[in-house]
Amino acid sequence: MTSRGSSPIVLAAGGTGGHVFPAEALAAELTGRNYRLILFTDQRGCAFSGVLRDVETYRIHSSSSLRNKIPYFVRSGFKLALGLFQAIHLLRKLNPCAVIGFGGYASVPTMLAASLGVYPTLIHEQNAVLGRANKFLAHRVNNIATCFTVVEGLPETISSKVLVSGMPVRSGIIDYQNCDYHTVTPESPFHILVIGGSQGARVLSDVVPASIASMPEPIRQRFKIVQQCRPEDIERVHATYASAGLNAELASFFDDLPVRLAAAHLVIARAGASTIAELTTIGRPSILVPYPYAINNHQARNANAIDEAGAGWVLTESSFSVEKLRECLESLIRMPSVLERAAANAKALGEPEAVKKLADMVVRLIRDANISDGCVA
Structure with missing residues (x-):
């Protein structure tokens, strides 16, 4: 079994509350299980609450769109490339035992770098239709957790990696x-x-x-x-x-x-x-x-x-x-x-156990990759 020592679990989240709130919920659950966490976000991710407020954080350049029009493509492509190189460098330094993304453009450079680096990866899709960022990443990650049994836009060819977790909510709810x-x-x-x-x-x-x-x-x-x-x-x-x-x-x-x-x-x-x-x-x-x-x-x-x-x-x-x-x-x-x-x-x-299901998926992802629980603090 490969050991990563005291390797962390990296969470990639940013943008609107729909992407951030489930990351906050998962962070609280994994912290309660004594896992060490690190947050990768973009320049907009500046108002986290709960456990994420105190998590070691790195800010990665990201695009705010994946449009096909040439001016947007050039601008977003440059930001994506810059963020990708940042993420590759940081992941090599941190050597995480898993990288978990929550959709939104803020997660793309980190999740792409993680897939290129062959780190265990999972993305969480919050909506009933696959978002653009997660659609771009779907074929590249190990597992996809969803909130709905049917998610429009998920290719049938990757159905074996799709698991239904539900939408994690904050402990106050x-x-x-x-x-x-x-x-x-x-x-x-x-x-x-x-x-x-x-x-x-x-x-x-x-x-x-x-x-x-x-x-x-x-x-x-x-x-x-x-x-x-x-x-x-x-x-x-x-x-x-x-x-x-x-x-x-x-x-x-x-x-x-x-x-x-x-x-x-x-x-x-x-x-x-x-x-x-x-x-x-x-x-x-x-x-x-x-x-x-x-x-x-x-x-x-x-x-x-x-x-x-x-x-x-x-x-x-x-x-x-x-x-x-x-x-x-x-x-x-x-x-x-x-x-x-x-x-x-x-x-x-309702899925009140969603955060526990998602945390269990993360733990299985790490174990299936034959990585010891060096992620545990």
């Missing part, structure tokens, strides 16, 4: 996985949580407050709103709610999001992979408005999986109007049994 859904009664407050993903969503600030403000007062006064907004939108959103006599709680970021999610009767959100995983782990019904410009339209596919399971409802951004949302909310607040059923269906989709 796991803490509320057994929190019951509170029944809505004709007199009770109706708690709505509005979240726009790690970067917020202006359309939610445009539509949700105006829709609720336009409702009849007896219904409107039952709503208790917690809404994530972009900093530049908070003042106008507050003014809209205040004009309707509502004291909504607004912030650009909520440190206690798991608590807010557990308290919600309904969530209005984008359909990023992390949002879907958190909704299904705790089990909350949702109205999803997929980001229409997501690469490969992956948010629409994520949302459709929720819709098909009866765990929520999908409104395209083009149909997400003040009138349409008011119609949906007025209907749902009168049908508590429908909300309870959707909450149960969401819960049934």
Whole structure:
């Protein structure tokens, strides 16, 4: 059996929360198993939390696109080459026992260097359609972990290396996985949580407050709103709610999001992979408005999986109007049994053990490569 001494496991992640949050969850799990970790990210990866905040970190040059147009190709090709050489040098120095990527362009130089260096490799795909970065890497890595049983864009020729792990969520979400859904009664407050993903969503600030403000007062006064907004939108959103006599709680970021999610009767959100995983782990019904410009339209596919399971409802951004949302909310607040059923269906989709499954895959990857557990601190 080959030994790499005190070799680390390298995690390659960066970009948006959908790529970073599962890396944070895996980092916490592997640290709990006494594995030594190192993070490779790009210049954007500067606001990590949890275990990743304290992990030894290297910043690798990467491209922000893999477009075919010549100007983009030249620019991105130069950055990719520079990042590749950086990653090759660092991997030779660190001699990791495994390299794990979480998609996004930040992971490409590291995962490509790892495959060229014959290090054990695994990539994690968060969405229901294979992302461009992971599609580029799929044939080059040893294993692919997915969140969905069916992932559009995965070639059948590599099906033997595909394993379903589910989407790891942060420990704070796991803490509320057994929190019951509170029944809505004709007199009770109706708690709505509005979240726009790690970067917020202006359309939610445009539509949700105006829709609720336009409702009849007896219904409107039952709503208790917690809404994530972009900093530049908070003042106008507050003014809209205040004009309707509502004291909504607004912030650009909520440190206690798991608590807010557990308290919600309904969530209005984008359909990023992390949002879907958190909704299904705790089990909350949702109205999803997929980001229409997501690469490969992956948010629409994520949302459709929720819709098909009866765990929520999908409104395209083009149909997400003040009138349409008011119609949906007025209907749902009168049908508590429908909300309870959707909450149960969401819960049934959840994979609370996903992070343990993914960590087990990493451990098997190392052992299958005949590397001793020198990765363990």
